[in-house]
Amino acid sequence: EAGVVQSPRYKIIEKKQPVAFWCNPISGHNTLYWYLQNLGQGPELLIRYENEEAVDDSQLPKDRFSAERLKGVDSTLKIQPAELGDSAVYLCASSPGGGRERDTQYFGPGTRLTVL
Amino acid sequence: AQSVAQPEDQVNVAEGNPLTVKCTYSVSGNPYLFWYVQYPNRGLQFLLKYITGDNLVKGSYGFEAEFNKSQTSFHLKKPSALVSDSALYFCAVRSNTGNQFYFGTGTSLTVIP
Numbered sequence: 612e613a614g615v616v617q618s619p620r621y622k623i624i625e626k627k628q629p630v631a632f633w634c635n636p637i638s639g640h641n642t643l644y645w646y647l648q649n650l651g652q653g654p655e656l657l658i659r660y661e662n663e664e665a666v667d668d669s670q671l672p673k674d675r676f677s678a679e680r681l682k683g684v685d686s687t688l689k690i691q692p693a694e695l696g697d698s699a700v701y702l703c704a705s706s707p708g709g710g711r712e713r714d715t716q717y718f719g720p721g722t723r724l725t726v727l
Numbered sequence: 728a729q730s731v732a733q734p735e736d737q738v739n740v741a742e743g744n745p746l747t748v749k750c751t752y753s754v755s756g757n758p759y760l761f762w763y764v765q766y767p768n769r770g771l772q773f774l775l776k777y778i779t780g781d782n783l784v785k786g787s788y789g790f791e792a793e794f795n796k797s798q799t800s801f802h803l804k805k806p807s808a809l810v811s812d813s814a815l816y817f818c819a820v821r822s823n824t825g826n827q828f829y830f831g832t833g834t835s836l837t838v839i840p
Binding site: 617656704719 | 731761763768769770771772776778817821826827830831
């Protein structure tokens, strides 16, 4: 079974430029999460989807960040414009959304963003 | 407020010795508790979880954790450490009354040959 796929793995951009990250969750997983992980810190939730609906985006900086999950499968996280402080690892995770495994999250390898 | 604390940034243990990585939590309602491991340049991998039932939970790679409600702790343990266990370990909690997960700041485990 394929795991959570993220691309790109690394991205270097100049400040004020836009950037987008893509995530393909495990097949059949209804719940998708985007996290931000700063160096030496644990993941912090940005947004959570149940199918195509964003059910928790309270931590998403909506002035510059946006996300979508069309058709309830893969998802895109966008930053426009990027700031120096956005340099971090962006993690995508998915979970089945039901049954005994509903709370077990499976993480992708992450996208390491560097803003110069 | 809900939170997770991992009081040790770094844990060093000799290969073959038992290891413990500490985690305490604060939630309203009953806790759902998780341990994840992160290797360099990799995403987090699920190790084990406590939802309900037996307080001692066994997980992947010989790890186990004990839920202690009175001490609000969920320490990760392994009887005999391997060099390959060296990684970053994260504890996470969710309340049974909400959907938000909270991760600790991580503990870097180094197993010395």
